[in-house]
Amino acid sequence: xxxxxxxxxxxxxxxxxxxxxxxxxxxxxxxxxxxxxxxxxxxxxxxxxxxxxxxxxxxxxxxxxxxxxxxxxxxxxxxxxxxxxxxxxxxxxxxxxxxxxxxxxxxxxxxxxxxxxxxxxxxxxxxxxxxxxxxxxxxxxxxxxxxxxxxxxxxxxxxxxxxxxxxxxxxxxxxxxxxxxxxxxxxxxxxxxxxxxxxxxxxxxxxxxxxxxxxxxxxxxxxxxxxxxxxxxxxxxxxxxxxxxxxxxxxxxxxxxxxxxxxxxxxxxxxxxxxxxxxxxxxxxxxxxxxxxxxxxxxxxxxxxxxxxxxxxxxxxxxxxxxxxxxxxxxxxxxxxxxxxxxxxxxxxxxxxxxxxxxxxxxxxxxxxxxxxxxxxxxxxxxxxxxxxxxxxxxxxxxxxxxxxxxxxxxxxxxxxxxxxxxxxxxxxxxxxxxxxxxxxx
Numbered sequence: 001x002x003x004x005x006x007x008x009x010x011x012x013x014x015x016x017x018x019x020x021x022x023x024x025x026x027x028x029x030x031x032x033x034x035x036x037x038x039x040x041x042x043x044x045x046x047x048x049x050x051x052x053x054x055x056x057x058x059x060x061x062x063x064x065x066x067x068x069x070x071x072x073x074x075x076x077x078x079x080x081x082x083x084x085x086x087x088x089x090x091x092x093x094x095x096x097x098x099x100x101x102x103x104x105x106x107x108x109x110x111x112x113x114x115x116x117x118x119x120x121x122x123x124x125x126x127x128x129x130x131x132x133x134x135x136x137x138x139x140x141x142x143x144x145x146x147x148x149x150x151x152x153x154x155x156x157x158x159x160x161x162x163x164x165x166x167x168x169x170x171x172x173x174x175x176x177x178x179x180x181x182x183x184x185x186x187x188x189x190x191x192x193x194x195x196x197x198x199x200x201x202x203x204x205x206x207x208x209x210x211x212x213x214x215x216x217x218x219x220x221x222x223x224x225x226x227x228x229x230x231x232x233x234x235x236x237x238x239x240x241x242x243x244x245x246x247x248x249x250x251x252x253x254x255x256x257x258x259x260x261x262x263x264x265x266x267x268x269x270x271x272x273x274x275x276x277x278x279x280x281x282x283x284x285x286x287x288x289x290x291x292x293x294x295x296x297x298x299x300x301x302x303x304x305x306x307x308x309x310x311x312x313x314x315x316x317x318x319x320x321x322x323x324x325x326x327x328x329x330x331x332x333x334x335x336x337x338x339x340x341x342x343x344x345x346x347x348x349x350x351x352x353x354x355x356x357x358x359x360x361x362x363x364x365x366x367x368x369x370x371x372x373x374x375x376x377x378x379x380x381x382x383x384x385x386x387x388x389x390x391x392x393x394x395x396x397x398x399x400x401x402x403x404x405x406x407x408x409x410x411x412x413x414x415x416x417x418x419x420x421x422x423x424x425x426x427x428x429x430x431x432x433x434x435x436x437x438x439x440x441x442x
Contacts, residue, residue, distance in 0.1 A: 003039060007306025010035040014297070014347075024343045025286075028293035035300035054295040059288065062248065063169055068284040069251035070160045073232075073258045074116035075276035080262020082229055083125045086111045089226045091133070091211075092219040099201035099208035101137050102147045103194045105130040109151035110190040111226070113158035114233040115258055118283075119341065119385050123152025123393045127400040140207040141404035143200060146412025149393040151193055153382040156341060158186040160236060160251070162287070163345050163381060167374045170349045174371075175247045176240040180441060181371045181434045183237070185379060185427060192419040200415060225265075232257045241441060287342065294346035301350065311354035321359040325428065328352050329380045336384015336391070344381050352377075361431070368435055375434040376427055383420050386413050 010031050017027040036047040058064070077083065090104035090111070097103065109126050116122050127148045134144040156163050159179035168175045201208035236254040239245035245253065259276075262268035268276075301307055314324055328348075335344050356373045357366060364372065385393045388410040398406050427433050 003304035004306045004309045006035060006038055007301050007304035010300070010304070011306070011351075018343075025289045025293040028290075028297040028347075032293070032296035032298075032300040035304055036296075039300070039303050050299055051296060054299060055292055058292050058295055061169070063175075064165075064288075064291075066165055066175070066247045066251045067162060067287060068280055069248065069255045070117045070162060070165070071283050072276065072280040073160075073251065073255040074118050074121055075279045076255065076258040076262050076268065077112065077115045077229075078121055078125045079268055079272035079276045079279075080258065081265065081267025082115070082258070082262060083108065083112050083129045084267075085222075085225050085265070086229065087126065087129050087133070089222040092214045092222040095211040096213035098205060098210045099143075099197045101130075101134055101211055102139060102143055102197045102201075102208050105134065105147055106151040106154070106190055106193045106197065109148070110154045110158050110186065111229065111233075113155040113186070114160075115229060115254065116155050117160045117162045119153050119155040119382070120392060120396055122155030123148060123396045124400070126152065127397050131397075131401055137211055138206075138209050140204075141401060142408040142412040143197070143207045145397045145401050145404050145409040146416060147193070147197060149386050149391070149397045149409060150413050150416035151190075152393045152396070153385050154186060154190055154193075157182060157189050157378065157382055159183065160254075161378065163341050163378055164374065165247075166291075166342065166345050167349060167377065170346070171353055171370055171374070173374060177371050177438050178374050179237055180241050181375050181438050182378065184437055185375055185423065185434055188423055188426075188433070189379075189382075189420070192423055193416055196415045196419050228257070228261045232261070290342060290346060297347070298350040307351050307354050310351065311358050314355045315358040321361055322428070324355060324359060325361070325376075328355070329376065329424065332377065332380040333383055333387060336381065336387050341381040341385060344384065345377065349377070364431060364435075368431070371438060372427075372431045372434055376424065379420070379424050379427060383417065383424075387417065388413070 013034075014027050014031040017030065018024065033047060036050065037044070040046050087104060087108040090107040091101055093104070094100040094107075095104055105126060108130065109122055112126060113122050130148060131144060159182045161179070161182060164178045164182060165175055167173065168178055197208065232254050235257070236250045239250040239253065240247050259268070259273075262272075332344060332348070335348070353373070357369060361369060361372075385391050388394065391413070394406065394409050394413070398404060398409055
């Protein structure tokens with residue numbers, strides 16, 4: 001049996017294990033070990049040697065120090081009450097519009113995503129803050145929960161984004177360029193969601209009634225209160241891309257700044273600080289275990305030559321590059337029904353990335369193509385978080401809004417998914433959307 005066949009069978013078994021709910025880390029360890037043993041005729045020394053080197057290489061990688069720092073920044077923002085300030089600022093600005101509080105929720109999710117980097121954390125945190133306000137204002141359960149589930153995905157779309165950091169590590173791409181490339185698509189996503197809300201409340205005014213207009217002085221005070229949060233975002237992104245701080249240094253500054261802001265504002269106490277540290281340790285440990293499992297799996301697949309053979313086959317198949325690309329994007333949407341965003345990135349990038357790099361798209365160079373595909377992959381991974389029946393954000397929001405049936409939220413996110421698909425098509429055919437700011441600042 002050829003190495004490619006062994007790799008394909010192993011990958012199919014991996015998907016089978018995921019389908020029966022075996023944890024992604026164990027599934028990757030089992031599959032990677034099995035492929036190694038088959039390729040080496042049952043010899044274990046090579047597997048143990050490889051695993052030993054992979055673990056050391058992963059945990060000693062300085063670039064990955066950015067992950068716990070970004071997670072800590074998000075934890076401080078979550079437990080420090082910064083989400084309330086962001087929602088109040090957006091609410092006082094546009095809450096008097098029809099559907100304004102739902103639009104404010106989207107804007108607050110986008111702003112919170114700029115200091116969080118996690119979709120689930122954004123959805124859970126903003127859900128706790130915004131859902132009671134939306135309910136009190138008379139918003140329909142369908143619109144309220146669907147808005148927060150969809151807008152929660154902005155947590156990974158607006159940089160900093162943990163999945164983008166993982167993509168950068170896997171592909172040796174610049175974290176700074178990926179962050180900058182995600183800014184415009186992330187803003188377009190937020191504006192698209194706001195447009196969806198405007199269309200919904202125009203067709204059904206009772207779904208999102210207008211609120212009371214707050215005094216001008218109160219509105220200005222609310223905007224002033226979020227200036228420190230916006231400064232953290234600018235310091236991190238501009239610092240990384242401007243070259244005066246590497247990603248780890250910028251993340252350190254961002255985490256410290258978020259902690260100070262949360263403490264000074266009075267939102268974070270000792271208990272909240274300890275919860276932030278524990279949450280960071282727990283999430284970091286999980287991510288690193290998944291990374292090590294992915295390293296073993298990717299190393300075994302490389303030994304089988306499956307990714308290289310598939311990339312060569314695709315390049316010589318004569319299939320139009322856009323057909324290959326849209327097939328990859330469709331696979332991402334389907335995988336989103338059975339696994340989370342981090343697992344999708346880790347499992348698929350080592351296979352899909354060589355395929356995309358070997359094809360011609362609109363005359364782009366390799367570096368532009370790498371950044372462009374990274375943003376596309378992130379956008380499609382985000383759809384999996386709200387795509388019924390297993391979108392994680394749907395469950396997070398419905399756990400908070402226990403009085404709203406899951407089916408209501410699932411139907412409610414359909415217009416938001418339509419906005420996502422339109423944006424992805426625009427990103428595919430107009431790479432300047434994601435690359436324009438990178439080229440301008442470069």
